[in-house]
Amino acid sequence: MTKSEKTQIIESLTIEFKESNAIAVCDYKGLSVKDLESFRVAVRPLGIKVQVVKNTLASIALKNAGADGLEFRDTNIFIWGEDQISLAKAISKFAENSAGKFVIKMGFFEGNVVDTKHIELVSKMPSRDELLGMLLSVWTGPARYFVTALDNLRKQKEEN
Structure with missing residues (x-):
């Protein structure tokens, strides 16, 4: 060389x-x-x-x-x-x-x-992508629970 x-x-x-x-x-x-x-x-x-x-x-x-x-x-x-x-x-x-x-x-x-x-x-x-997934899960958690609660309320009203 x-x-x-x-x-x-x-x-x-x-x-x-x-x-x-x-x-x-x-x-x-x-x-x-x-x-x-x-x-x-x-x-x-x-x-x-x-x-x-x-x-x-x-x-x-x-x-x-x-x-x-x-x-x-x-x-x-x-x-x-x-x-x-x-x-x-x-x-x-x-x-x-x-x-x-x-x-x-x-x-x-x-x-x-x-x-x-x-x-x-x-x-x-955790890798960058795993951390972003965890963060996204935390951010979408309240909206997911809200949608689940609304769906349960709808089912309850349909039964009555």
């Missing part, structure tokens, strides 16, 4: 990392290319990007993006996206199904370095 190629990779990763709210670093030792590719395809609709990058290049790009405090050893795969809940859910689910071959190491969520426990807790939170 030439120096200009490395510079180009660093610049593009810096831009990507600056625009993301969540970055996860995982170990993928033992996974097949087929498994990694199926993971990439599964998370692409969620706006999550997955890439294997050399540790030195990723370290420089993360520092340029303002994500300091992450240290890398061994094999790493970098996963990033806008929504930290969907990212945490995706990597936690994949880690469960990979039989120990895919291990979550650390992350950088909204400007803070986080450990695996934090990522697991975030993965158990």
